[in-house]
Amino acid sequence: MKNIAILISGTGTNMQALVKKAIADKVNADFHVISDNGNAGGLAKAEQLGIKTHVLKTTVPGWKMTEENTSELLMLLKMISAEYILMAGFMRILPERVINEYRWKIINIHPALLPSFKGKDAQKQAFDYGVKISGCTVHFADTGIDTGPVIMQKPVDISACSTVDEVKSEILTAEHDIYYKAFRLLIDNNLIVKGNKVIIND
Numbered sequence: 001m002k003n004i005a006i007l008i009s010g011t012g013t014n015m016q017a018l019v020k021k022a023i024a025d026k027v028n029a030d031f032h033v034i035s036d037n038g039n040a041g042g043l044a045k046a047e048q049l050g051i052k053t054h055v056l057k058t059t060v061p062g063w064k065m066t067e068e069n070t071s072e073l074l075m076l077l078k079m080i081s082a083e084y085i086l087m088a089g090f091m092r093i094l095p096e097r098v099i100n101e102y103r104w105k106i107i108n109i110h111p112a113l114l115p116s117f118k119g120k121d122a123q124k125q126a127f128d129y130g131v132k133i134s135g136c137t138v139h140f141a142d143t144g145i146d147t148g149p150v151i152m153q154k155p156v157d158i159s160a161c162s163t164v165d166e167v168k169s170e171i172l173t174a175e176h177d178i179y180y181k182a183f184r185l186l187i188d189n190n191l192i193v194k195g196n197k198v199i200i201n202d
């Protein structure tokens with residue numbers, strides 16, 4: 001049984017879609033949701049799926065994690081014997097201490113085709129720029145912002161979208177698809193990081 005920690009801050013649809021697929025496929029994994037936000041909508045979704053939830057108590061406003069907040073997260077990860085960490089709309093930069101301890105065991109989903117449109121509001125950035133094709137990227141987390149080795153990407157034609165919300169919704173569907181695929185490759189040990197490239201064994 002593999003223990004998986006899913007870090008969320010918000011609505012948690014990526015978490016929900018991934019766990020539902022894992023349950024349907026009878027993946028041998030035990031999921032724990034950790035949120036830095038006690039009001040995250042994803043917490044109720046996790047509870048509905050019967051997943052244990054944890055809320056970080058030492059969180060301060062903003063996107064940074066303090067030393068105390070980092071220690072709390074690391075303790076929780078130890079407590080649940082987390083082997084892998086999935087960032088799913090977690091609005092914090094993971095400090096070096098966490099990245100180093102779980103090197104190439106942490107993945108993130110970003111709603112753009114990296115290295116384009118890094119950081120916050122990626123879908124709005126793409127919409128405002130006027131690109132016709134955007135998409136999403138699953139990548140390993142490193143100490144930068146949306147900079148780790150790319151595992152999988154899916155392009156999405158957004159040329160017909162007339163609002164940012166439409167862009168978000170088109171891209172979200174693609175996110176749910178590739179996040180689960182990348183997760184399976186990760187826990188089945190089929191991803192090899194060579195420099196900044198990820199080789200997929202399939």
Ligand code: GRF
Binds near residue numbers: 008012015042089
């Ligand atoms: C997704 O668009 C994800 O790519 C980004 O934050 C959003 C989270 O959505 N990092 P949800 O909480 O999974 O619904």
